[in-house]
Amino acid sequence: MKNNKVNNEVINILFCGTGGQGVLTAAEIVSLAAMYDGFHTKKSEVHGMAQRGGSVESHVRFGSLVASPLIEAGAADFIVPFYKPERDRLIEYLSKDGKDFTADLEEAQLNCKDKRFVNTYMLGRLSKYLNLSKESWLKALEAGFKGKLVEENRKVFLDAVK
Amino acid sequence: MKKILLLSGDEAVARGAYEAGLKLAAAYPGTPSTEILEYLTQFPEVDARWAVNEKTSYEIALGASIAGVRSMYSSKHVGLNVAMDPLMTSAYTGVTGGFVVVVADDPQMASSQNEQDDRLIAKFAKIPMLEPSSPREAYLMARSAFDLSEKFDTPVMIRITTRVAHTKEDVEIGERNEVPDKPFVPNPAKYVMIPGYAYKKHIALEAKLLEMAKYSDESSLNFIEINDNSMGIITSGVSYLYAKEAFPNASFLKIGFSYPFPDEKIKQFAKEVKDLYVIEELEPFIEEHVKQLYIPVKAKDVSYRIGELNPGLVKEIIEGKKKVEKPSTARKPVLCPGCSHRPVFYALKKLKAIVAGDIGCYTLGTLKPLDAMHTTVCMGGGVTLFDSMSKILGHNKVVGVVGDSTFVHSGIEGLIDAAYNGAKGLLLVLDNSTTGMTGCQNNPATGFTAKGEKTKKLSIEDISKAAGADIVETIGAYADNLADKIHELMNKDALSVLIVRYPCKVLTKAKDPIPVFDGANCKNCGACLQIDCPAIHRNEAGNIVLEEYLCAGCDLCVRMCKFGALKKAENR
Numbered sequence: 001m002k003n004n005k006v007n008n009e010v011i012n013i014l015f016c017g018t019g020g021q022g023v024l025t026a027a028e029i030v031s032l033a034a035m036y037d038g039f040h041t042k043k044s045e046v047h048g049m050a051q052r053g054g055s056v057e058s059h060v061r062f063g064s065l066v067a068s069p070l071i072e073a074g075a076a077d078f079i080v081p082f083y084k085p086e087r088d089r090l091i092e093y094l095s096k097d098g099k100d101f102t103a104d105l106e107e108a109q110l111n112c113k114d115k116r117f118v119n120t121y122m123l124g125r126l127s128k129y130l131n132l133s134k135e136s137w138l139k140a141l142e143a144g145f146k147g148k149l150v151e152e153n154r155k156v157f158l159d160a161v162k
Numbered sequence: 163m164k165k166i167l168l169l170s171g172d173e174a175v176a177r178g179a180y181e182a183g184l185k186l187a188a189a190y191p192g193t194p195s196t197e198i199l200e201y202l203t204q205f206p207e208v209d210a211r212w213a214v215n216e217k218t219s220y221e222i223a224l225g226a227s228i229a230g231v232r233s234m235y236s237s238k239h240v241g242l243n244v245a246m247d248p249l250m251t252s253a254y255t256g257v258t259g260g261f262v263v264v265v266a267d268d269p270q271m272a273s274s275q276n277e278q279d280d281r282l283i284a285k286f287a288k289i290p291m292l293e294p295s296s297p298r299e300a301y302l303m304a305r306s307a308f309d310l311s312e313k314f315d316t317p318v319m320i321r322i323t324t325r326v327a328h329t330k331e332d333v334e335i336g337e338r339n340e341v342p343d344k345p346f347v348p349n350p351a352k353y354v355m356i357p358g359y360a361y362k363k364h365i366a367l368e369a370k371l372l373e374m375a376k377y378s379d380e381s382s383l384n385f386i387e388i389n390d391n392s393m394g395i396i397t398s399g400v401s402y403l404y405a406k407e408a409f410p411n412a413s414f415l416k417i418g419f420s421y422p423f424p425d426e427k428i429k430q431f432a433k434e435v436k437d438l439y440v441i442e443e444l445e446p447f448i449e450e451h452v453k454q455l456y457i458p459v460k461a462k463d464v465s466y467r468i469g470e471l472n473p474g475l476v477k478e479i480i481e482g483k484k485k486v487e488k489p490s491t492a493r494k495p496v497l498c499p500g501c502s503h504r505p506v507f508y509a510l511k512k513l514k515a516i517v518a519g520d521i522g523c524y525t526l527g528t529l530k531p532l533d534a535m536h537t538t539v540c541m542g543g544g545v546t547l548f549d550s551m552s553k554i555l556g557h558n559k560v561v562g563v564v565g566d567s568t569f570v571h572s573g574i575e576g577l578i579d580a581a582y583n584g585a586k587g588l589l590l591v592l593d594n595s596t597t598g599m600t601g602c603q604n605n606p607a608t609g610f611t612a613k614g615e616k617t618k619k620l621s622i623e624d625i626s627k628a629a630g631a632d633i634v635e636t637i638g639a640y641a642d643n644l645a646d647k648i649h650e651l652m653n654k655d656a657l658s659v660l661i662v663r664y665p666c667k668v669l670t671k672a673k674d675p676i677p678v679f680d681g682a683n684c685k686n687c688g689a690c691l692q693i694d695c696p697a698i699h700r701n702e703a704g705n706i707v708l709e710e711y712l713c714a715g716c717d718l719c720v721r722m723c724k725f726g727a728l729k730k731a732e733n734r
Contacts (some may be wrong), residue, residue, distance in 0.1 A: 018493065018696075020712065028168070028330070035168050035332040042296075043168070044329040049193075049273040049599065050495035050526065051668050053696030053712065068407035069296070069329040069400070070472050089491045115711045 010063035011130065012071040014093050017082030020052045022119035026080070027058035029123055029137075029144035034062035036136035044069035055086060078129065080122055081105055101125060108160070116149075117156040124160025169333045171326040172197035174297035175236070175264055177333070178304025182260070183341030184208055185231035188219040190571065191600035192238035193273040194327035195266035199236055200603070203613045207338065212603060212612045215541070215571040220245035220263070224252050224317075227261035228353060230344040232308045236264040239280045244541070244572070246283075249317070253287045254363035255353050256315035258344050260308030263289070264320045266327045269443045270470035273599070275521065275538065277468070279444035284319045284421040288367055290374050291319040291421040292383065295402045297331040299418065303383070308341075314374055321420075323443065325400045325470065375422035383418030386431050393480075394435025396428065396448055396459070401471055405441045408473040409480070423451050432457045439480060443471050497526050499697040500674075500714025502594055502639035502664035506563075508693055508718070509645035510534040515561045515652070518551050520544030520573070522565035523598045523666075531692050535563065542572030548589055549580040557587025558653045564589065566622065567597035567605040574625060581630025581657055588651040588658045589631075591622055592639075594666040602669045622661050632656035639664035640716065667714050674715030675731035679708040684727035690719045 013030060017023040024045055031043040039062040047056040059071045071093055079094045080101045081087030087102055094100060101122060108121035120141070127137055141157055142150050169177060176198045179187070186209040189199035202210035209226075213219035216237045226233035237245065242265045249263070265283070268274040284291035292307055294300035303320055311318040351359045378384060390411045397405050398417040406414070415431040417424065432438050432452075440449045440461045449461040465485035466475065478485070497504050507527035510517055511534040519525055519535035520543055528535035537547050548562025564573045569591050577589065597603040604610040609619030626634045633654065637647055639662050651658040665672075684706050690698050697712035698719055708719075708728070720728045 031330060032168055035166065040332065041168065042329055042331050044325065047272065048492060048495045050498070051523070051598070051601070052496075052498035053493070054495045055492035067403045067410070068473050069325060069331075069403065072407070072473050086493075 010061050010066050012076045013060040013078045013080060013126070014071055014076040014090060015058040015060065015080045015082070016086040016090050017056055018086065019047065019050055019054045019056050021056070021082040022116070023056045023058055023082055025144055026082075026119040026123055027060050029140045030126065030130075030132075031060050031062070032140035032143050033132045033136040034060075036139055037132050039063060040066050042066045042069045055089070057086070057090060078126060080126055082118060082122070099129060111159075112156065117153065120153045120156045121160040124157040127157075127161055164334055165336075166332050166334050168330050169297050169301065169335075170197060170328055170330045171294065171297045171300045171322050172266070172328070173201045174301035174331075174333050175304045175320060175322070176201035177335055178301040179234050179262060179308070180205055180208060181336055181338050182305045182308040183232050183339050184234055184308070185259075185343075186223060186226035186233040187211070187236070188213045188222040188233075189236045190214070190216050190219055190241060191567075191597050191603045192241045192266075193600055194268060194324040195236050195238045195241070195264065196600045196603065197327070198264055199612060210612055212605060214606060216241040216244035217247060220248045220252075224248055224257075224261060227257040227259045228255075228346070229258065230346050231259040232261075232341055233259060234262045234264060237266070238274065239265055239267040239278050240274060240276065240540070241265075242280055242283060249283070250287050251355050251360075252317050253289050254355055254360055254367060257311055257317060258346065260311035261317045262304065262307045262311060262320060263317050264304075264322070267321065267323045267444070269323055269325075272324050275540065277444060279447060281321055281420065281447045282445060284321065285447075288371055289317050289319055289421075290314065290378075290419070291321055293321050293399045293418055293420040294326060295398075295400050295416075295418075296326065297329060298333050300326060301333050301335070303418065305336075314370060314377075316370065319421075321399070323400055323470075371422055375425065378419045378422050378424040379426045381419040381424070384424040384427050385416055385418075386427060386434070387414045387416065388434060389413050391434055392436045393439070394431055394437065395439045395441050396431065396452065397441040398448065399443065401441045401443055401476070404471050404473045404476045408476040417448065420448075423448075425455060428452060428455060428457065432459075441471070441476055441479060494529060495526055496529070496694055496696050497523060498668060498714070499695055499712050500667040500716040502662070502666070502716075503527060503592055504532070504693055504695065504716070505639050505644055505718055506590065506592060506662055507532040507534040509648055510561060510563075512645055513649055513652070515648075516551065516555060516559050518544050518548040518560060518562045520564040520568045521599075522568050522592075523594075524563060524565055524592050527563075529694070532694050541568055542576055544568070545573040545576030545589060546579060548587070549576060549583070549585045552587040553585060557585070560587060561648070561652060562587075562589040564591055565598070566591060566593040566595065566607045567603075569622060570606050570620060574629060577626060577629040577631065577659070585657050586655055588648065588660060590648070591626070591659060591661045593622060593661050593663045594669070595663070596666045596669045598666045598668065602666060626659040626661075630657065631659040633658040634661070635659075636661040636663055638662075640718070672714070674717075675734050676710055676713040676715040677708070677717055677720050677731060678729045679706070680727050680729065681705070683725050685725050687725070689722045689724065690728060693718050693722060695719060
């Protein structure tokens, strides 16, 4: 098992970044993948009034039964940042044995010439730590990007999984 | 086969209403309720429409109900204030087809000017209220609310909060149930609220409330979960989920049919548990009612009436603590890169104008360094506050600012007022051809309906003239003479409307050639930072950086740079 949680526990993933970086799309895709695999899934966003450039965080929780739509401080199993200062601001959410994807972000930024694919790359990395089926991931990518650049996103995702 | 969708609370309300046979829905956009109406635009069976404002939305939906079909109104909490006039009397008239009023409160004010608790409005208006905790419940409650409305002959309120509206959850959906229209039978005693008829309706309403209270006690939406009986929590809405997360072993009275209250269930629950608590966001709505029943209950400190709850705060409340306010560490909200409001606020700041502002993206013009908006209270207030403030402070000093959608919402009446009472000076209508802050919705001035169909287009120029403005002119947001034009019209002995027109870039997704940044020429003077564009910032080393992926190519920064460090793209 890729994560050390038992089946009835809830997986908590915190995505963060700024408006326009694809934070909400990434959170939507992992939520869809979890839903396709039959998990009770909740995704909740926290953002302010700005359409672009403001702080954006999205809490994704899935398991057999999820109560709160928000992750508690110190309870995130994963923090997936798209902007380092936002990660620093929210790091108190990460649990002691949680995983921080900051290093993966740096790698994503190096590997993605087109910044639009950074979120997909990060999802590929995240997928290695979650027990979600490849079939659901690919279906979620297609639904999450609403048919836009599906082939490119699929390729970036699969490359990042390697 | 089961059909499961990942739906937000807003979408789930809309889906439930659609399946209940909804035929007409009217709304004005407002965070966090906008997506309800947006979701409904996909269904050909539903006349889903943006209305001019919440009052007209409410009346249009009520009219449809009176005519015999199932209808729905939706808005944010402050939007319902605008619709209070028809709302209060519709509790007297009741309905023909089922009529549901969805209101989305915004604890923590993610995007609002206050955090009023609209549960109090259900009580004030004497209408029943359902309060879902999650998208799944929102779907189920919306599906059943129309039956409830017809059963009790009353508008039914569904009250959600931002956390319910904007949480997505897997929801198992069903099929649409076509409900036959009800015949319209003329009945002035029911629908013509002259005092004689209204008095009788008030008597009937009080009797109805007693019946609904009985129903509330029988409703499965109000249920008791007995676990550890040393701790009992009465709660509703998303607070139930926070409390459940924080205290999974506690006993609960979960209130879903939350007005009128289920008094017998409250009394029964209080007997079954040792320590009784109320957990609710914002106002002490449940708390005060439980206390009125002479039931001792532990409730939150006043400090928790402010802002949103979460499982951590629920634990603090139970421990009897006071809330410690922590300053927000989130990034300051800013106008988007390439926003056409930016040159206007830069010009207003240079002119040292006193700006009566309004509600919309342009409200962000108040924050430093733009720092050029001095009042924002409510929709349309930019026009009316300009009228009186300019009269008192001088029309050469005060400017009114309103957006296109807000002008149509309730700015036109203010302009008529200003003209009628002899106001002078300048009202700026910032027309970005969309309702921007809520995510780009159509409005009468865009010439397209909620479903994207072409319709009659309201001319802001023509209606401004008809309202009585002496001078009506239109200018592009990036015109070189923008500041001069504003200055000229502020100082004229006339009432002027200047329409600053440039389409929102979030809407058009237009990406113009972006400027070239030449670091060698940069003197690091910071002039380019004065326009507060998210695409330009100082990095950790203190040097200016142009984030090319954010830049929309408006070239405003090029105008700011005196040293040639920021230059127009060669292909411009």
